[in-house]
Amino acid sequence: MNDAPQIKPPPKAKSTLRSRLAAVWDSDLAWNFRHSPVAIAAATTTLLIFIAAFLAPWIAPQNAFDPGAVRLDDGFLKPLEVGSTGITHVFGTDSQGRDLLSAILYGTRVSLIVGFASVGFSMVLGVSLGLIAGFVGGRVDALIMRVADVQLSFPAILIALLVFGVGRGLIHPTQHERMAVIVLIIAIGLSHWAQYARTVRGATLVERNKEYVQAARVMGRTSGAIMGSHVLPNVIGPVLVIATINLALAVIEEATLSFLGVGVPPTQPSLGTLIRVGQQFLFSGERWILFFPAAALIILALAVNLLGDWLRDALNPRLK
């Protein structure tokens, strides 16, 4: 992989780009996408949520991460009420007087960062280990797959709980607030890599014994190059599907960890933290504090899941 995509000199960037775009447009995947209203709706929703979340600092009525901007006096305002800072709180405020819409925008951003980063982390880790296990075989393979077993025998949430504990123990207290997100990423990421490793290893085992790989070997190409150019493209489909579904899972898992009290600090909430706080008000009447973050989480997870579903069907050649 280190030498996988050899840098090709880009002679006519423009036309290459255009022709590439055209090729993408004409591809089966794109065609399939254009003819699936569900996929379009899901993709649009996902995209809108992503944009809104990443533009949060510019479009949110209030900086939800600045404790100084929040007035405790404005706590528990109903949706559409106007607070002392002059902001119309479209979704109301939470128990700390924080504008819920802003909190959701900022919170979605945290959730997405945790989701993307942990999926990326587990994907890189799992794919690399899977390739190595499948290609090198023997003791290395046995070792990696046993470690994967150990990982799977520790349910994801347990791993996350333990990593969280260790992380907090190792990190200097001044860094806690900032590090919480990174610890979460590692915790959730570590609990999912085995899936990728197993998938990629399986595919590698199949490819390894095919004639063309044997031929490439005979021709003296290195294992790394073979993995990069022949095996990887074959596993990209299933890996992408796992990744998409895991993105939704990671966002939910982060919420669950928050529920168990080991998520990000409440001063920099994620969607999960907002839901954990909100569920305290289910019986007391301020249901909007739970409803809006929960709705945001469900819509996000639903859209990403739909996209993953569609991707799986579309990439499955036998379903066409």
Add this chain to the structure above:
Amino acid sequence: MARFVDTFVSAIVAGALISGLATTSAEARAIKWARSGDALTLDPHAQNEGPTHALSHHIYEPLVLRDHTGKAIPALAESWALTADPLVWEFKLRKGVTFHDGTAFTADDVIYSFERARQPTSDMKSLLSSVDTMTKVDDHTLRIKTKGPNPIFPSNLNDLFVMSKAWTEKNNAGKVQDFKAKEENFSVRNANGTGPFILVSREPDVKTVMKRNDAYWGKGQVPLDITEITYLPIKADATRVAALLSGEVDFVQDVPVQDIQKLSSDPKLQVNVGPENRSIFFGMNVGDKELKTSDVKGKNPFAEKKVRAAMNIIINRSTIQRVTMRGQSLPTGIIAPPGVNGYTKDLDVIPAADAAKAKTLMAEAGYPDGFSVTLHCPNDRYINDEAICQAAVGQLATIGIKVNLVSQSKSIHFPLIQRNPPETDFFLLGWGVPTFDSHYVFTFLYHTRTDKEGGWNATRYSNAEIDKLTVGLTQETDLTKRNQTIAQIWKALQDEVIYIPIHIQTLAYAMKPDLEIPVDISNQPKLKFAKVKK
């Protein structure tokens, strides 16, 4: 599969039936009592912990009891007094008391139990550390000699339960539960006390059933209307409130503050509210040269009294009370709860919120732009602990103090405070005063940290004069003089602003309307006092 579905259908029908069973109101009845945690053990000397004592109080009894207002009342001791020798206390024990197994209660049982509580593995031993010798005068008279004069010795006895010597020895439970032992101690799940209720069955963390002791000595003196108690720990707040709303339990002890209003407005329920003997406050590292968690290097902003005064002003207790606590707290200016000997209205001064003045103080102290610091906060110990910290973070931000909030489980939070040296610069703590005396506050929270004193003082505050006066309190037998010293210490300490008091925690008990269970100031409701209305 068909059977499986069948099972489910019949279960749904059964569930519908459950809710149909309405509890009938009578003058005496069984109740289901839910709170967030279970007693850890029934061994009365193994764990010095609130919920554990709360359950034990129904089966076992101490010599001296606190009623729900905190007043000391006779229990197994009918009276107690200092003898001519200022080191010797004499307790007149109640006659005609029997344990649940029928054996008579005598002074031997008390001596045996207190000796058991003084074992190294006992968690109650520190309460008896001042005891020198115990002598039985006759079956119902006991003399306890203390190592030095101890004018408030009986206040230590409120949670020291008396076991039957014969029963304990017979069941080989003489040694307090030891965690290195190979076998479970018999007294962990079995009990034989003199209390108003008899243990019927116990499944830890699930259910404990007790029935009324009809041979109870106090019959006729206390209502004793409850015929049977089913004690049910329900940890999740939402589930506990749901169990009350659905009528599955009669009495919920830990009602989340946000649900109080909704529950009080329910005609099928009532909520009793009252203060707990516990204050909530922030502590700061005032002693170190430099704060580990601050961006200010070379000096310690908390060492500056003006900074502490500014923080004391800017933290708005009434807003925290109104919003964060939903009105369910008593804002305070002193960390000793009212009812504790030494508390006075004059000491309990809450500074008026004045942003301009706070900013001026910060500038005068040399921090016009503020500084950063990490606040450690528990998230599973006090009522809305994390939300209180969060509110303070917001208010401190207005004078430029940038607070990193770290909220975590009490198992991680408390060691930060207890370790030597402490590992926190700024922390939230709550403090109950079981002896109802200021000395308890001074010795744990203000005294210089040593091996024996200052165990919870993570502020690094060290004042030789205060230490001397605090230790002197234990020797002083003249109560008037002693109270003067207490007042003198408080005056000096209040001026120093070592802690920033926030409020006195309020307790809320929700119950069916036919029950009358007053809020207990130590949060240990004693159901022998509960009444069932017609």
Add this chain to the structure above:
Amino acid sequence: MIAYILKSVGQAILVLVVVAALAFSMFRFIGDPVANMAGQEASQQDRRELAERLGLNDPVPIQFARFLANAAFGEFGMSYRQGRKVSALIAERMPATVELAVLSALLATGFGTLLGVYTAIRRNSWGAHIVMGISLIGVSLPTFLIGIGLIYLFAVELKWLPSFGRGETVKLGWWTTGLLTPSGRASLIMPVLTLGFFQLTLIMRLVRAQMLETLRTDYVKFARARGLPESRIQFRHALRNTLVPVVTIAGLQLGSVIAFAIITESVFQWPGLGALFVQAVQFVDIPVMAAYLMFVAVVFVVVNLIVDLTYVLLDPRLKSSTAVVGGGK
């Protein structure tokens, strides 16, 4: 074959030891048990003595060796929180969790297969779309929200079902069951639904995908060409071929059912191992945490072993080349 089994068992034991070692090295970061065990009045000296008595001052490797030596005999010491034998605690709590997990797994596989087959066969019907939609919502909701939502609806508003606990249980030897009493059965419904829902949707989607693939294979086409009735093709041929991987996955998911039981049990105050573990974490009850993690590892290793062996039995080709199966599942 015997060599293969021996090898699997050997690896399984290795996995267990690694799990134990990992768990052990992490405990001290969770918190300090002494803080919870010593009362408010305990002095610094009392705390030091308690830590000493618990052996917490020994180096971690020594603590671990001690733990392993005891664990080999099924002894996990005394719970710091309750002063009771951990082995007794685990035995006491296990029936509740097993009952919950097995019923949820049955619910998930049973309904999951049924709905999966339905959505595959009637791929474009309205019913299938609705089922798929609901399943997606199921995957998109955190378990704790489903639980709280169910409590709110069925316990508080409708008052049909109890909101917490197991109801009345019946003792059968050391085992306890809620299946034999009406209140026990009623108490099972919501926790089983909460725990099983996620797995149900997972298995349903898996069955659907497998079924769709199988229906496109040559031999199904051939069977069609032969004029066999469609229902017979679907159930005799397609479903049978679908079920093998499904059973495997369902087996492997048992581990995650037990993990999610932690949350379900916390929400419903279900007196099982998951709730025991959460309380152990909060109290830093090291012996209980260690025993629970070993329990989870044992369950997983046993399930894995059975799955491995089933593979060997189902696929004769693997009998000779066992190496491939080693971690392949």
